Amino acid sequence: MPVHNTGPVHNTGLAYNTRAVESKGPNFAMTEAPSIESILVADCGTVSTKLLLIDRVADSYRFVAQAETQTTGRAPWSDLSVGVAQAVHELERVTGRRLYAQGRVLTPRHDLDGVDAFVVTLNAVPPLRVILAGLVDEMSLESGRRIVAGTYATIEATLSRQGNLRSPQETWARTIRDIAPDVVLLVGGVDGGARRPVLELAEALALAASMLDRDHRPSVLYAGNAALRSQIAKLLGDITRVVIVDNARPNAGTEHLGPAQNALEQFYTEERLRLAPGVESLSAWSRLPFVPTANAFSRVVDFLWHREGNADRGVLGVDVGAATTTMVANFGGRSYVNVYNHGVASGIIDWVQGHSIDDLMRWIPEELDADTLLAMLHNTELQPATVPQSPRELWVALAVAREMLRSTLAVARPTWDTTGAGFGEGEVMPRIDPIVISGGGIVRAPRPGQALLATLDGVQPVGISTLLLDVNRAAPAVGAAAGIRPLVAASALEAGALVSLGTVISPVGQARPKDTVLKLHIAYEGGSVLDVEAHYGELEIWPLPVGQRATLEIQPQKRFDVGMGPGQGGKVEVLGGLVGLVIDARGRPFTLPKDAEHRRRVLRRWALDVGG
Numbered sequence: 001m002p003v004h005n006t007g008p009v010h011n012t013g014l015a016y017n018t019r020a021v022e023s024k025g026p027n028f029a030m031t032e033a034p035s036i037e038s039i040l041v042a043d044c045g046t047v048s049t050k051l052l053l054i055d056r057v058a059d060s061y062r063f064v065a066q067a068e069t070q071t072t073g074r075a076p077w078s079d080l081s082v083g084v085a086q087a088v089h090e091l092e093r094v095t096g097r098r099l100y101a102q103g104r105v106l107t108p109r110h111d112l113d114g115v116d117a118f119v120v121t122l123n124a125v126p127p128l129r130v131i132l133a134g135l136v137d138e139m140s141l142e143s144g145r146r147i148v149a150g151t152y153a154t155i156e157a158t159l160s161r162q163g164n165l166r167s168p169q170e171t172w173a174r175t176i177r178d179i180a181p182d183v184v185l186l187v188g189g190v191d192g193g194a195r196r197p198v199l200e201l202a203e204a205l206a207l208a209a210s211m212l213d214r215d216h217r218p219s220v221l222y223a224g225n226a227a228l229r230s231q232i233a234k235l236l237g238d239i240t241r242v243v244i245v246d247n248a249r250p251n252a253g254t255e256h257l258g259p260a261q262n263a264l265e266q267f268y269t270e271e272r273l274r275l276a277p278g279v280e281s282l283s284a285w286s287r288l289p290f291v292p293t294a295n296a297f298s299r300v301v302d303f304l305w306h307r308e309g310n311a312d313r314g315v316l317g318v319d320v321g322a323a324t325t326t327m328v329a330n331f332g333g334r335s336y337v338n339v340y341n342h343g344v345a346s347g348i349i350d351w352v353q354g355h356s357i358d359d360l361m362r363w364i365p366e367e368l369d370a371d372t373l374l375a376m377l378h379n380t381e382l383q384p385a386t387v388p389q390s391p392r393e394l395w396v397a398l399a400v401a402r403e404m405l406r407s408t409l410a411v412a413r414p415t416w417d418t419t420g421a422g423f424g425e426g427e428v429m430p431r432i433d434p435i436v437i438s439g440g441g442i443v444r445a446p447r448p449g450q451a452l453l454a455t456l457d458g459v460q461p462v463g464i465s466t467l468l469l470d471v472n473r474a475a476p477a478v479g480a481a482a483g484i485r486p487l488v489a490a491s492a493l494e495a496g497a498l499v500s501l502g503t504v505i506s507p508v509g510q511a512r513p514k515d516t517v518l519k520l521h522i523a524y525e526g527g528s529v530l531d532v533e534a535h536y537g538e539l540e541i542w543p544l545p546v547g548q549r550a551t552l553e554i555q556p557q558k559r560f561d562v563g564m565g566p567g568q569g570g571k572v573e574v575l576g577g578l579v580g581l582v583i584d585a586r587g588r589p590f591t592l593p594k595d596a597e598h599r600r601r602v603l604r605r606w607a608l609d610v611g612g
Contacts, residue, residue, distance in 0.1 A: 036485050038115040040091075040105060041477035042084045042282070043293060044071055044124045046323035046346060047384050048440070049080070051087040052477040053095065053115070060491035061481075066472055067091045070385060072278070073124045079278035080124060081285075105285040118286040121480045123293040123324060125272045127341050128153035128264070129181040131218070133172070133201045135161050135188035140224070143248040143255050144187040147223070149338045149411050150261040151268050152292065152324065156181055159204070161188075161197045169204040176208035181218045183267050185260070186232070189225030191250045198224050202235050209240045217241075219267060223248040223260040243267075257415070261337075268292065291480050294319075298328040298337050299479035301436060303489045305330035313421050313431035313463075318405060318455065319475070320441030322346055322384050325404040327412045331421055331430070338412035344400045344441035345384030348377045351407070362592055363399035363457070365603035366392065387444060394446070398454045401441045405458025424561060428462045428508055428588045431563055435461060436498060438470035448578035449610030452501045453539075462506050462588050463563030464572060468498040500546060502577030506584040509560035511536040517560045517585050521553035539609040540583040544576030552581075579610060 037056040042049065049071045053064040067090035072083035088100045098113040099106055106114030130153050134140040141160060148155055156179050159172045176184065184205055189198045202222075209217040217240040222232050229244050236242045245259035273279065273290045282290075301317035308315065314331040323346035329336045342351045352360070357370045364373075376396050380386070388394040418430035437443065437455050445451040452467055474497055482489035507517050518534040525548060534540045544550055555569040556562055564570050574581065593599040 081278040081281035133159040172204035173208040296479035317436040320439035340408035450612040500577035503574040507560040534583040
């Protein structure tokens, strides 16, 4: 199904815009090498390694085959290339082509042997360990936290002068020495503003670094007061590596995160990806640089935004993996990448300790005590490659996926500039269409309705959105290949790499349970019509199969808003999906019933409504 046909056709531009994407990493306007006809992409995740073989057919590119095996970065293999080689042998068996010989992937291609390009996306390594140092919590330190959230990194400690009348430099120095992080991110002081407090932090950093062996000294990323750059370089340059970028908070009302995020991502590439076990072999097989998986995924989201070309809405991508949850948004051509270092398998117990077990319990539609739930979570961490074997295990897995989405969104959303895509007042989401769903944490749900419901609960989109499922979890591979050959993204998406779950209409407003919030006249392509109503607090599903078009006449009631203004309706054309046409009339933001038994009944009803 051509992806560009999904979503409301009102105000939808289908021409792909070749302007450079305003985001980190390579853009789609790069020069293409004319000789690349065949591309092999290896996506090395924490749990599984996926290989995707792409070949040129006439004037487009098509998926030829895909293979998956266990990631072998940990003992007993401790070599990522072992898993890649296993997957390559599986591709050879399936395709009958020779892709591997003399201990390496064959490049360049000769007839049907080998490939023209081999590219690796990677996140199967630990995140960077970062200490954040700054001045004011709600200003520079908040900007620092958003910088760290943009890549695979965790904040191990925060050093702040706020609230301290005297400088606790010795305490800061001990903290840095004891943790021995990979990077210290030093922020603070608007341009031309505070100087002495920033220098005191830098002096503590210099003291701590000098107490560590040179090989274990943290790199320093300075994104503070521009007036102090030369002093910071002089103070720290002879002790450790220093990278200086633009001030993350040049004035009280402005954030400028891009340069610091790019630099931190470069640290991740140098200090993690290039040191991953087996990376020497993979590097020898490929002349191309490794790509962090989140960056590769962001290219697909960026492509969709440029193709759709809608200034009044954004595009969202979510990738719920075993160890990380990635959320990428594009508004106005600007890409926002956020990596939450918790997934559906690794790090769940740490997440529970920082939140509450009740946050997970509220999504489980059957009675379950906290101890049993914790035991299940521990087993998942011990065996992250296992899939749910019972309905109860599936409910728990989907509950974790919902909370990973909600937690990631809480970090990501404050970084978005949604000018032009806002949806009135309140705490509702901006307009987003489409929403791309990837990652085994959701994609592996047995039924499409379960994936759709988990995403709706976790993201709570508003207005009219199309949900696209990355059924083969190939989006990162497509993005990586697009960095070599931009046509790959267009070809892969046109060929059905993303499958529509359906069009979702989410009216914004409040009413009493069972009140009518929306009247809908559905005119199908074949000439049949259907008049329906949606009631507050309910999920309504109406038939609209994959690839089938329908014209909707929408009339909101009681000043509910579907993106056309309170109480305003109109006509839109939509495409169907695996679930159909979905009316999510639960309100925005919706809340779950407090009574446990009532809540479980509601959750069971919603699951049945979507076929889950």
